[in-house]
Amino acid sequence: MKLSALFLLLLSFNVLAINTxxxxxxxxxxxxxxxxxxxxxxxxxVVVKNNQVEPYHWLHGIGENELxxxxxxxxxxxxxxxxxxxxxxxxxxxxxxxxSVISKDIRSPIPSIFRGDITALEDxxxxxxVGRSRILGRVAQLIRIVAKDDYRFSYWLWLDQQSGLxxxxxxxxxxxxLLEQIQFTxxxxxxxxxxxxxxxxxxxxxxxxKLNNRQEHKNLPWQVNWLPEGFKLLKSNQHSLNSYSRxxxxxxxxxxxxxxxxxxxxxxNASKENFRAPEYANDGATMVYNHVSQGVEVGVVGGVPLxxxxxxxxxxxxxxxxxxxxxxxxxxxx
Amino acid sequence: MSDTKSESISSLIDNFxxxxxxxxxxxxxxxMLKDEHLSRTWQNYHLIGDVLRDELPQSLQLDLSAKxxxxxxxxxxxxxxNSATQKPTATDETLxxxxxxxxxxxxxxxxxxxxxxxxxxxSRLVKPLGQVAIAASAAGLMIVGVQSNVADNALPITPTQVxxxxxxxxxxxxxxxxxxxxxxxxxRQGKQASQQVMNQKIIEDRVAQQRRLQALLKDHQQQVQLGxxxx
Numbered sequence: 192m193k194l195s196a197l198f199l200l201l202l203s204f205n206v207l208a209i210n211t212x213x214x215x216x217x218x219x220x221x222x223x224x225x226x227x228x229x230x231x232x233x234x235x236x237v238v239v240k241n242n243q244v245e246p247y248h249w250l251h252g253i254g255e256n257e258l259x260x261x262x263x264x265x266x267x268x269x270x271x272x273x274x275x276x277x278x279x280x281x282x283x284x285x286x287x288x289x290x291s292v293i294s295k296d297i298r299s300p301i302p303s304i305f306r307g308d309i310t311a312l313e314d315x316x317x318x319x320x321v322g323r324s325r326i327l328g329r330v331a332q333l334i335r336i337v338a339k340d341d342y343r344f345s346y347w348l349w350l351d352q353q354s355g356l357x358x359x360x361x362x363x364x365x366x367x368x369l370l371e372q373i374q375f376t377x378x379x380x381x382x383x384x385x386x387x388x389x390x391x392x393x394x395x396x397x398x399x400x401k402l403n404n405r406q407e408h409k410n411l412p413w414q415v416n417w418l419p420e421g422f423k424l425l426k427s428n429q430h431s432l433n434s435y436s437r438x439x440x441x442x443x444x445x446x447x448x449x450x451x452x453x454x455x456x457x458x459x460n461a462s463k464e465n466f467r468a469p470e471y472a473n474d475g476a477t478m479v480y481n482h483v484s485q486g487v488e489v490g491v492v493g494g495v496p497l498x499x500x501x502x503x504x505x506x507x508x509x510x511x512x513x514x515x516x517x518x519x520x521x522x523x524x525x
Numbered sequence: 526m527s528d529t530k531s532e533s534i535s536s537l538i539d540n541f542x543x544x545x546x547x548x549x550x551x552x553x554x555x556x557m558l559k560d561e562h563l564s565r566t567w568q569n570y571h572l573i574g575d576v577l578r579d580e581l582p583q584s585l586q587l588d589l590s591a592k593x594x595x596x597x598x599x600x601x602x603x604x605x606x607n608s609a610t611q612k613p614t615a616t617d618e619t620l621x622x623x624x625x626x627x628x629x630x631x632x633x634x635x636x637x638x639x640x641x642x643x644x645x646x647x648s649r650l651v652k653p654l655g656q657v658a659i660a661a662s663a664a665g666l667m668i669v670g671v672q673s674n675v676a677d678n679a680l681p682i683t684p685t686q687v688x689x690x691x692x693x694x695x696x697x698x699x700x701x702x703x704x705x706x707x708x709x710x711x712x713r714q715g716k717q718a719s720q721q722v723m724n725q726k727i728i729e730d731r732v733a734q735q736r737r738l739q740a741l742l743k744d745h746q747q748q749v750q751l752g753x754x755x756x
Contacts, residue, residue, distance in 0.1 A: 282750070292750075292751060298746075298749060298750040426748075432740045432741070432744050445744075445748065447748055447749070454745075454749045456741075456744070456745040456748055456749070458741060458744070470734050470737070470738060471738075472738050472742075474742060477742065477745075479738045479741050479742050479745075481734075481737055481738060481741060490737070490741045492741050492742055492744075492745035493745065
């Protein structure tokens with residue numbers, strides 16, 4: 192009698208514990224998002240993938256009139272900087288005029304959803320608070336964002352107990368293989384805006400370019416018949432692959448999907464070949480897949496496992512209510 | 526004349542130039558080297574000086590210089606590579622330096638082109654960040670070590686090959702990467718083709734394949750960067 196009561200008690204404790212794990216994870220993720228939006232911080236981190244290290248510098252702060260200021264800079268190789276003042280994001284890349292786009296986030300190795308409403312991911316990912324450890328000499332809270340199905344990767348986040356900021360991140364397969372890591376090497380949170388951001392505040396960013404017209408939604412003669420749960424179309428268009436200045440660039444039909452955390456691009460174009468075996472490669476947690484089947488070349492790129500990419504690619508079919516597609520030559524000439 | 530010369534030789538030996546003008550003593554040395562009489566005087570004066578200072582060796586060898594010069598004459602000639610290559614490298618250097626100045630000039634014009642004060646300010650702005658990079662890369666080294674340990678238990682579904690890019694701004698570096706191809710395509714162009722032709726074909730295929738994948742990756746990153754309006 193006593194024993195069974197104890198047993199019941201233990202059981203309820205367990206259930207409770209699982210719930211509190213999730214609740215606590217959500218609490219921390221919300222804190223992360225808030226910190227990323229509201230704190231003045233100066234950080235350095237490295238991205239580790241493919242046995243390679245890419246160091247970055249990341250500053251964020253709140254300027255006058257509550258204007259968010261942000262700088263992302265890659266430290267190795269040619270200068271690549273991203274600057275943000277509120278909604279205007281400017282990209283400074285080599286061999287190109289600097290340009291700006293209207294956007295709320297900087298595209299960086301750190302998923303932009305972390306600054307937003309993380310609960311949008313709840314349908315497809317589970318949040319689990321695992322415990323504490325020591326990262327960068329600080330007490331860190333380990334939160335796992337675990338995919339609910341086999342079609343995406345999982346993310347481990349180590350958050351600073353004090354500020355809630357990210358200290359480390361790892362992208363893993365469901366089987367636990369490590370694909371990509373981000374390790375912060377310095378974090379300074381300050382009351383005052385840092386010198387660089389003060390300067391950024393005074394800087395006039397390049398004008399917002401006309402590049403934004405690429406955002407249109409265009410009806411394409413193709414459709415993707417299978418996607419993992421929760422992926423939605425962000426945009427679709429036709430453009431030429433801006434590859435390494437090859438003459439006679441071909442246009443491709445393009446669709447961009449996202450599940451809130453990762454993006455997947457799908458490219459479809461007619462090919463001169465009838466068949467080509469699947470080719471693939473990965474850049475850290477980004478998979479690139481390409482094949483030609485029945486005269487149609489399909490490419491899938493994104494932060495999903497190879498199975499997912501292949502399955503998406505194989506599901507490409509004709510859109511039902513569309514005029515039949517043009518023959519190979521017409522498309523490639525365009 | 527000869528007297529004044531001997532006198533100046535004497536003072537030269539005593540580390541003292543008769544006239545304050547250095548060129549005179551230079552002249553004197555030149556003359557001395559040519560004139561047998563003067564050089565013997567030079568020798569003798571040295572000997573006298575040595576005797577006076579009591580610096581004579583035990584066994585006196587009066588004409589050491591003659592022995593040395595014969596020894597030098599018998600020495601094998603060493604052809605120095607410097608003398609042969611110096612000229613061309615010099616011209617190379619000038620070439621390089623001119624091209625360097627060209628580059629500089631073009632850079633300068635670039636700067637002028639983009640002289641919207643924006644760029645200037647930006648470069649000033651991000652410069653101080655450099656110091657931190659060192660710390661960052663040092664930490665990075667540690668992580669590489671850790672990662673290579675973990676990478677051992679590879680699972681079959683994830684390919685081992687890699688693409689290398691710098692994704693911050695969505696532009697892939699033009700770095701080559703190795704891709705493993707599923708070997709079916711080789712079957713097709715079958716047996717009539719010679720091995721060599723086939724190898725050639727495989728290499729070309731590889732290159733084309735790399736380009737395709739790299740182009741896709743690059744475009745993906747750019748597209749994501751341009752249109753990520755999730756919220």
